Amino acid sequence: MSQTHAPARLVVRTVAVDETEPLIPRTDPRHPLVWMRRDEGIVGLGEVLRIESSGHSRIEDAASAWTSIAAAADIDDRVGLPGTGLVAFGAFAFADESEAMSVLIVPELVIGRRDGRAWATRIGFETPAEVTIPEPAPKRQVPRVTFEPGTLPPEAYESAVAEAVRRIDAGEFEKAVLARQLVGTLSDDAGLRATINRLAEDYPDTWVFAVDGLIGASPETLVRVDHGTVSARVLAGTAPRGAGEASDRDHAATLAASEKNLAEHALAVASAVQRLEPHTTRLDTSPEPFTLQLPNLWHLATDLKGTLGDGSNSLDLVKAVHPTAAVAGTPRKIALRAIAELEGFDRGRYAGPVGWVDGDGDGEWAIALRCAQVDLDGTVTAYAGCGIVHDSVPADELAETDMKFRPIVEAFGG
Numbered sequence: 001m002s003q004t005h006a007p008a009r010l011v012v013r014t015v016a017v018d019e020t021e022p023l024i025p026r027t028d029p030r031h032p033l034v035w036m037r038r039d040e041g042i043v044g045l046g047e048v049l050r051i052e053s054s055g056h057s058r059i060e061d062a063a064s065a066w067t068s069i070a071a072a073a074d075i076d077d078r079v080g081l082p083g084t085g086l087v088a089f090g091a092f093a094f095a096d097e098s099e100a101m102s103v104l105i106v107p108e109l110v111i112g113r114r115d116g117r118a119w120a121t122r123i124g125f126e127t128p129a130e131v132t133i134p135e136p137a138p139k140r141q142v143p144r145v146t147f148e149p150g151t152l153p154p155e156a157y158e159s160a161v162a163e164a165v166r167r168i169d170a171g172e173f174e175k176a177v178l179a180r181q182l183v184g185t186l187s188d189d190a191g192l193r194a195t196i197n198r199l200a201e202d203y204p205d206t207w208v209f210a211v212d213g214l215i216g217a218s219p220e221t222l223v224r225v226d227h228g229t230v231s232a233r234v235l236a237g238t239a240p241r242g243a244g245e246a247s248d249r250d251h252a253a254t255l256a257a258s259e260k261n262l263a264e265h266a267l268a269v270a271s272a273v274q275r276l277e278p279h280t281t282r283l284d285t286s287p288e289p290f291t292l293q294l295p296n297l298w299h300l301a302t303d304l305k306g307t308l309g310d311g312s313n314s315l316d317l318v319k320a321v322h323p324t325a326a327v328a329g330t331p332r333k334i335a336l337r338a339i340a341e342l343e344g345f346d347r348g349r350y351a352g353p354v355g356w357v358d359g360d361g362d363g364e365w366a367i368a369l370r371c372a373q374v375d376l377d378g379t380v381t382a383y384a385g386c387g388i389v390h391d392s393v394p395a396d397e398l399a400e401t402d403m404k405f406r407p408i409v410e411a412f413g414g
């Protein structure tokens with residue numbers, strides 16, 4: 001693990017301001033830091049501190065570095081809402097073996113809005129000067145990125161799904177999530193703001209995020225911690241939207257009654273409950289999976305809500321639950337081995353935790369889905385995957401990845 005600065009004492013000042021709307025057009029077009037849902041959230045500008053970690057202990061290492069930085073910080077927070085005070089944006093690699101760095105980034109300026117209130121937070125090594133909130137940039141067209149299949153092209157993806165089904169039928173494991181990539185190039189002059197804006201406009205009910213080039217709109221809450229309470233939303237089981245109202249309702253009803261999807265969903269819920277329960281004094285799950293409507297598809301969803309009993313912070317819980325069966329499989333270890341073997345590429349931060357943590361350890365983390373990693377050389381790698389169980393049909397799973405690619409591909413003009 002490395003840090004660009006010694007963990008000196010950060011000085012943090014949050015003040016209420018009149019207005020921060022619109023947030024996304026005020027971010028840095030090349031290095032945007034964004035966490036938004038339904039027009040609320042935070043964006044970060046500049047970078048005061050970066051904590052990098054990798055390997056098996058990447059989440060604990062980041063958590064312990066963060067705890068010492070937060071403990072030493074001088075924080076004056078006049079607003080006191082989730083996302084005020086000291087904040088780091090974070091993105092973690094999916095796999096222990098990944099080449100991708102995991103990061104926590106502390107911006108120089110955070111601006112946000114929530115519950116009708118707006119604020120600005122200055123973070124530095126000295127008492128900060130007055131805050132100046134950048135003006136919103138004029139709206140631009142989304143860039144035009146042409147995507148091509150990556151390492152696992154469509155036919156190879158179908159073969160990988162068929163092989164996973166064979167292994168499931170041979171009793172090796174119950175479920176594994178297999179993903180594929182699309183790769184494109186972003187031109188030099190194109191920034192990322194229009195893409196993020198498009199995601200936020202088209203998918204307002206998802207977590208729209210941008211952290212260190214990882215851009216996306218995830219419907220799946222990995223874990224949220226707020227003053228001793230914990231919540232999560234487990235998704236697994238997917239169906240297309242119908243063309244008309246009646247057919248759309250039919251698709252949702254079929255999904256809610258589908259044994260294949262219910263079985264896949266139950267595995268994901270069981271893994272989340274099993275991992276969170278030891279940290280809670282109480283943990284409730286919504287009684288039946290409900291159908292969650294998104295513009296591109298239907299998901300089966302279960303919400304979890306609980307009370308923390310052991311003082312865990314959001315990063316401790318991220319560590320406890322990642323990777324869930326919604327993005328890895330069951331049993332976890334065997335599924336992870338099958339994924340590495342059958343996908344044959346590094347997932348990077350796709351399907352990893354993405355979100356933010358504050359000075360008390362509270363925070364909001366999603367699973368990085370419906371996303372792409374934009375590298376400094378302009379390479380854009382998008383990812384989408386599906387849970388494979390014993391009755392999965394390769395062509396259907398391939399079609400499902402196309403539905404899941406839609407948000408990010410369209411946001412890049414593809």
Ligand SMILES: C=C(O[C@@H]1C=C(C(=O)O)C=C[C@H]1O)C(=O)O
Nearest residue numbers: 235236237238326384385386387
């Ligand atoms: C793996 C992805 O999505 C996950 C897999 C799902 C499924 O197989 O039904 C549903 C939601 C997500 O938990 C993805 O979007 O890439």
